Amino acid sequence: MRVLDQIHAHILTRPHLPLSTLSFTLSKILCFAAYRNIRYAKTLLSQIPHPTIFSYNTVMRGFLLQSPSPEPIFMFRKLVRKKFPTSNTFTLAFVLKCCSILPAFEEGKQVHKHVIASGLGENLFVQTSLLNFYTKCEEVELGRKVFDEMTEKNVVAWSAMIGGYARVGMVNEALELFREMQKGGVEPDEVTMVSVISACAMSGALDLGKWLHMFIDKKGIKNDLEVSTALVNMYAKCGCIEKAYEVFQSMPIKDAKAWSSMVVGFAIHGLAKEALHTFAKMEKAKVEPNHVTLLGVLLACAHGGLVAEGKKYWSSMIECGMEPSMEHYGCLVDLFCRANQIDEAYEFVKTMPISPNPVIWRTLLVGCKKNNLLEKGEIVAEQLLELEPLNAENYVLISSLYASRSDWVKMSAVRRQMNERGIKVIPGCSSIEINGHVHEFVMGNWSHSEAEGIKGIISEVSERVEGVGHESLIGSVLHNVGDGEKQDALWEHSERLAIAYGLLKTKSPVVIRVVKNLRVCLDCHEVTKTISKLYDREIIVRDRIRFHKFVNGVCSCQDFW
Structure with a gap:
């Protein structure tokens, strides 16, 4: 960057340079700066007399490589207002990617209108970007509409649509589309496989997951870090923790995400000892744990009733300078509540540096019900309804608190309050x-064939x-x-x-x-x-x-x- 600064300064001291030379030179500096210092690159863009769309695209891409920022959207709005330079397919792709990352659904829809108006709606690159935007925003119906309108579908498009279905839990649709992809003669890649495997993990479809594992080996699809981690996650979430560990052990390279998947896998199976042992091995391998790893460690302590160990890991996390997320606080509250230490859990919640979310109050409420603490439960319920007055789950929990004490009068009052507010219970x-094929059953529903x-x-x-x-x-x-x-x-x-x-x-x-x-x-x-x-x-x-x-x-x- 120092050399670029020197060149930039040298140019600015030459006021009589032709505009074309100045624009060309600053544009070249901008190309290098955009991937090193994006704010500096944005300043450079404002100094170019007549910046081309290439320069705008370079800065937009630079912002996408940094932490999530709405800057590409602001830049696109400026281009639309000025009507010069004209946006091209790369501009649209970059701004749509920005909308999918933030996410910014309404802004993305406006970009879609511009795509149609500019006559670029049939460009494969733009169509794929639109599809990715809608699926990342979990608007799968709109994504499917774009997908169906595509005359040519490459592996990126198929993967995006399958991933979109998997993301919102439409497992059968994801798997059916994968079968269509095969019938259409499109060879899946690693991204496709991660999406389909994730769908299996979400639904607990172990047999399909096993078949996909064999499919990867048979087709010679690159079993990279992402695919292997997805397989570990799938086997763990499908209840086959032994196979998850086997895949994990066979991985030549393990990053923080892979280690975290294994720690969390053991934790949700109630294998606290194995989870903590895996975490110790991760530290020995000098792989820095992330927030998910420590979430898995605290989860393991909660499911294992290991209060002292949980407190120790919490203290270590604070000492290492890692700022706890709301999920971490929730795990520690859960740890206390499972161990029937409701008073300690309540005091911990009251001293949290951030405002507790509804999940934490619900955890406390369950603990109060389990320990027959009606008065404290009512205090917690009041906090919960203040935060989420329209969530059916809250009313169900409060009802169960009164039902456990056979207080049918108060329970009926809660139910009446639900009816008055038009709140419907989410069925099991x-x-x-x-x-x-994944078959779904809803409580009291006999519509199955x-x-x-x-x-x-x-x-x-x-x-x-x-x-x-x-x-x-x-x-x-x-x-x-x-x-x-x-x-x-x-x-x-x-x-x-x-x-x-x-x-x-x-x-x-x-x-x-x-x-x-x-x-x-x-x-x-x-x-x-x-x-x-x-x-x-x-x-x-x-x-x-x-x-x-x-x-x-x-x-x-x-x-x-």
Whole structure:
């Protein structure tokens, strides 16, 4: 940069240079400066008498290589106002990329209008940029419209659309598009594979994930750091932690992201000792941990009930100068609450240097309910509703607090408040992969094409479970109805429907793997333990909190979750 500064200064001392020479020389300096000192490059741009679109594009690209900044959008607006120089395909691609990174959805839509007006709507480069923008902003319907209008689709376009579906949880759509891509003769690359593998991780589709792993080896697709890390993450989130560790061990190079995936993988499986051992190995390998790594460490301590260790790692993080994120604070609160140290958790929250988010207050509320602390629970509930007055989950938690104390009057008042505000409860949803397709079940919903068969299995299972002495924990049902109705409601929980479908469609020793969007209720947890013993089936359930591996009547969480 010092040499560039000297050249720049030398030019400025030559006031009689022809404008064309001045513009050309400053543009050349700008090309080098944009990737070293972007603010300096922006100043240079303002000093060029008649900057070309190439100079604008260079600075816009320079900003994209730095931390997220809206500067490319501001520059594009200036170009549109001035109408000179005219934007080209690179300009549009850069500004759309900026809109996808920030994200800036409304601004991106305005750019799309400009694309159409400028007649560049059919340019493959611009179309791909538009597709990437919409999918990164999680507007997959608009992204699909752009994708379908493309006369020529390259691997980048296919990967962007598949990744868009995976990002919003539309797993079957992502996998179906991958199959279409193969039929169309387009060879997937590493980016495609990471997107599809991520879709499998999200849905818990282990069989498809295994097939993709073999596909990578068979097709000779480069199994780089990103792909290997995606495989580790997929196996861990599909409940196959042993395979995740096998892939991890085979990686010749491991960056912070790879180590973090393994630490978090062990943590969500409740394998605290293994998670902390992996973290120690990471430190020994002199790989600097990132925020996700330390999140995994605190998560492991929380699931393992390791309060002293969790405090130690927290102190080390602060001493190292790493600023805790809201998620880190949430993990420590969770650690205290799981260990029934509600007072310490509450005091910690009150002394936080940043305002606690709703997740932290919800964690505290669950802790209060678990420990029958009604008064403190009501204080926490008040804070929670002040932050999120329209979130159904908050009302459900407050209702459960009162239901656990059989205070039906207050519980009814909460329910009435929900109705008055038009707040609808998010139903429990569980999924299971059968023969390469992910089947979804919603609590109390019998719209599945094989509903009659599932009902038959539910009837048989309930009879056998009750026959060995199980008594339904009807406290899990938050309605002031008769005990019989509460028992019937429990048997319509989404995870039971998914498990029943697994029993209907598979035989032992096939593992039944279920993914649920909410925390497993206490009664479902007990029932699943009993089913695993009665039917001699291994059942793995991934709920919103962690993994539960049920074998012969015992859960891997040891009833601590």
